[in-house]
Amino acid sequence: xxxxxxxxxxxxxxxxxxxxxxxxxxxxxxxxxxxxxxxxxxxxxxxxxxxxxxxxxxxxxxxxxxxxxxxxxxxxxxxxxxxxxxxxxxxxxxxxxxxxxxxxxxxxxxxxxxxxxxxxxxxxxxxxxxxxxxxxxxxxxxxxxxxxxxxxxxxxxxxxxxxxxxxxxxxxxxxxxxxxxxxxxxxxxxxxxxxxxxxxxxxxxxxxxxxxxxxxxxxxxxxxxxxxxxxxxx
Numbered sequence: 399x400x401x402x403x404x405x406x407x408x409x410x411x412x413x414x415x416x417x418x419x420x421x422x423x424x425x426x427x428x429x430x431x432x433x434x435x436x437x438x439x440x441x442x443x444x445x446x447x448x449x450x451x452x453x454x455x456x457x458x459x460x461x462x463x464x465x466x467x468x469x470x471x472x473x474x475x476x477x478x479x480x481x482x483x484x485x486x487x488x489x490x491x492x493x494x495x496x497x498x499x500x501x502x503x504x505x506x507x508x509x510x511x512x513x514x515x516x517x518x519x520x521x522x523x524x525x526x527x528x529x530x531x532x533x534x535x536x537x538x539x540x541x542x543x544x545x546x547x548x549x550x551x552x553x554x555x556x557x558x559x560x561x562x563x564x565x566x567x568x569x570x571x572x573x574x575x576x577x578x579x580x581x582x583x584x585x586x587x588x589x590x591x592x593x594x595x596x597x598x599x600x601x602x603x604x605x606x607x608x609x610x611x612x613x614x615x616x617x618x619x620x621x622x623x624x625x626x627x628x629x630x631x632x
Contacts, residue, residue: 400500400629402436402443404429405491405520405543407509408451414577422512423454426474427466427615428505428537434477435622436503441629444499445481448513448520450490456507459615465572492519496527500632501625506539506564506615508574511582514543521546525555528608533628537612537621538564542582545589557590560606562613565595572599 406429411419436443447453455478458464460471478485496502502524504510514520524547527534536544541563547555566583569575587593595613596602602613603620610628612621 400441401498402441402501402503402625403489403494403499404433404443404445404503404505405514406445406447406453406488406505407507407512407514407543408447408449408453409509409512410454412508412512413579414574415579416577420508420574420577421457422508423456423459424505424509425464425507425538425615426455426459426471426478428507428540428618429455430474430477431618432503432505432537432622433481435619436625439626443503444489444494445484446489446491446494448491448517450488450493452486452488454509456509459507491517491523494523496523496530496532499527499532500629501533501535502527503625504534504536504540504543506537506541508539510539510543511579514540515545517543517546521548525549528555531608533608533610533625533632535610535612535621535625536561536563537618538614539582541586541611544591545585554589554591556586556609558592559609560592560594560604561586561609561611562594562596562602562604563611564614565598567595568598568614
């Protein structure tokens with residue numbers, strides 16, 4: 399059994415390009431499907447957030463506004479209710495150590511753009527985990543959280559690494575569009591990551607050594623299963 403730390407944003411709003419506050423949170427499928435795959439395989443999944451605050455589920459990830467059919471939404475809602483105790487009392491991100499976990503797992507929703515992308519605590523954790531060769535996983539907008547990982551000289555930990563995340567095309571087609579304060583794919587590329595995105599809404603997972611990334615909610619199951627494969631091979 400491996401110990402996995404699922405790091406979820408604690409933000410429930412994102413400031414848009416025009417300065418207005420947009421309600422947000424974690425994407426239901428990305429947390430529920432990933433958590434279920436990992437725990438059903440026998441692994442321990444702890445949840446951490448900045449400040450140990452309870453995370454908020456993005457309401458549109460549980461209805462057709464987010465492209466989620468009622469049957470799927472009901473299943474995600476039921477699973478989230480089954481892990482409500484863990485979501486209600488997450489670990490404080492500032493208190494966890496990379497050495498205690500085989501995997502750091504970053505699900506999305508737009509919320510990571512609001513807090514995790516600029517979190518010094520997360521950045522130090524990711525840099526330490528990468529240095530140790532621990533598995534680092536980011537899904538959809540969770541890839542924004544990778545931007546926090548800088549070395550003492552200010553260089554980006556994941557420069558030159560192949561990865562994916564919510565694409566600019568997806569943001570424009572079914573995300574915030576021009577209202578987005580910035581674009582995840584573009585920002586990661588500007589920092590030197592080698593972006594490998596598939597067609598919009600395709601199930602796309604990229605593996606580069608210990609770094610496993612999934613493009614969108616449709617990649618949730620495949621991303622979690624790739625983590626299982628990496629743990630098995632370790």
